[in-house]
Amino acid sequence: MIKYIVIFILGFSFLQLIIALMNWVFGVRLIKKTNPNLSKTISILIPARNEEDNIGYLLSDLIETRDNIIEIIVFDDESTDKTAEIVEGYVLKDKRIKLIKSQGIDEGWLGKNFACHKLSLLAQGDYLLFLDSDVRINNKVIERSLDYVFNNKLHLLSIFPFQNMLSFGEKISIPNMNFILLSLLPLPLVSLSKSPSLAAANGQFMFFENKTYKEIQPHKLFKNSKAEDIEISRHYKKLRKSIHCLASVKDVSCRMYKGLPDAIQGFSKNVNYFFGNSHILAILFWLITTLGIIPILLAQSLDLFIMYIITIILTRIYISLSSNQNVLENILYIIPQQVILGIIIYKSMFNKRKNQFKWKDRII
Known part of the structure; x- marks a missing residue:
């Protein structure tokens, strides 16, 4: 079972890398x-x-x-x-x-x-x-x-x-x-x-x-x-x-x-639209990109682990270059960025369930 999960995670990670590279090389x-x-x-x-x-x-x-x-x-x-x-x-x-x-x-x-x-x-x-x-x-x-x-x-x-x-x-x-954008589209x-x-x-x-x-x-x-x-x-x-x-x-x-609370509140309005308006797909994306390393470690293969880490880092590099963002910071902040992404998705689900989306002091 672990073998197939590892294959799926590596395949998805390689796909993200290819898309990120394409956006950097062929970006208009x-x-x-x-x-x-x-x-x-x-x-x-x-x-x-x-x-x-x-x-x-x-x-x-x-x-x-x-x-x-x-x-x-x-x-x-x-x-x-x-x-x-x-x-x-x-x-x-x-x-x-x-x-x-x-x-x-x-x-x-x-x-x-x-x-x-x-x-x-x-x-x-x-x-x-x-x-x-x-x-x-x-x-x-x-x-x-x-x-x-x-x-x-x-x-x-x-x-x-x-x-x-x-x-x-x-x-x-x-x-x-x-x-999300430059690794999926x-x-x-x-x-x-x-x-x-x-x-x-x-x-x-x-x-x-x-x-x-x-x-x-x-x-x-x-x-x-x-x-x-x-x-x-x-x-x-x-x-x-x-x-x-x-x-x-x-x-x-x-x-x-201007700050983390504003960002979480703002992105929670529409993060699910990046995934076809599906919170299920958003959660699946977060699980793969955040916890995907666990099955890789359980596979007990140093080669697979190194391959996975290199793929993740290269993906972040190409996305940072396409976005004119600081490459080193985006690599160093991978873990906190993924944690915040999870919070944004949770906040989006909670707001949708309670119908509590609020922006600019107005319920939307």
Whole structure:
């Protein structure tokens, strides 16, 4: 029995290694140079709720970007802090910036999905770029993204931002997102395969072709989804729309969560969506990647043990390189990262059972 378990664990680990290597070797990068296509326009759309610590930095980045951007619309989703006041100050600095204040959420909607849908109804650009308020933009990445979308005839481009991790708690939690994504999903196949299961997106940076977006109205379609970004990407694949997903572009960055409690609370909302919305598969993944070493040790083979350890370390190295993360830290923190992943999955299961998902002081 142990023999077959060991074979399964080693096979799964090798598969993770192959996928991680593929994502590093064949991962698509945005070109540094851009040929401005001034005939195409972009609407920047920002849903914001209690983002007084972040929104000013993003707007400062955006007002430095002139080409193609015809409007920057912020939807204040019933913030209880100074978010609206800060945005109003930037409205005076740049006539492209507009502030829309929520009049409440319609029944059956989640707040962010409702905000994104309302923003899309106001947008006039040829392309829609949805940005989270905690994102930072550098080095003409929006113009480069437009070039990439236009040249590849894409209906959707999504970018996983480079994650700024300052605390120990962030370093043992946030890398789990990339570990799951880049060891299970070959990102080059997102564009090459027609299978909806090979799809991914990150709501922090989603660049849509407007005409197709208006036809599909994806945020309305998934108005009550806690992982609307993933749902939208899969739906686009079902409709045979062209999408690409890029991992950790350094010119798009953010500090997603400020500390371990925020990270656990945030990831517990949607970790199961990485596994087809199945907590069973999430638990199985955690068991294999965390406790898989036990059957290897029970097999009493030094060669198998060394092979397994090398496979695990190489997988982490390739994922760290693809994510522009610190390689040494991700190797040293393997054990605490796996412990936190288990806590996130448990928290997700508990919240789902009790219907207690909470984000930005709102039950979702």
